[in-house]
Amino acid sequence: MALSEKTIQNLSIALTPDVIDDIFQDERYIELMMELIPEFVAKSLQSKDIDLVVDIGSCIMDNIAMKPHRTV
Numbered sequence: 001m002a003l004s005e006k007t008i009q010n011l012s013i014a015l016t017p018d019v020i021d022d023i024f025q026d027e028r029y030i031e032l033m034m035e036l037i038p039e040f041v042a043k044s045l046q047s048k049d050i051d052l053v054v055d056i057g058s059c060i061m062d063n064i065a066m067k068p069h070r071t072v
Contacts, residue, residue, distance in 0.1 A: 016068040023066065033061055 038057040
């Protein structure tokens with residue numbers, strides 16, 4: 001099935017909010033972020049205090065939001 005470029009753009013815009021919701025509800029996303037964020041925090045703070053890094057990482061995870069950069 002061949003779709004026009006405009007149709008593809010419109011479908012991608014329409015599907016983006018649902019895809020974002022699915023990403024945030026997917027355990028793989030959560031696991032990945034909770035693995036990566038503490039690594040970045042530890043590097044930024046140059047800290048090996050696991051409790052501190054995990055606490056800050058959890059707060060950062062709560063602050064992250066994805067939103068479409070285009071609207072219909």
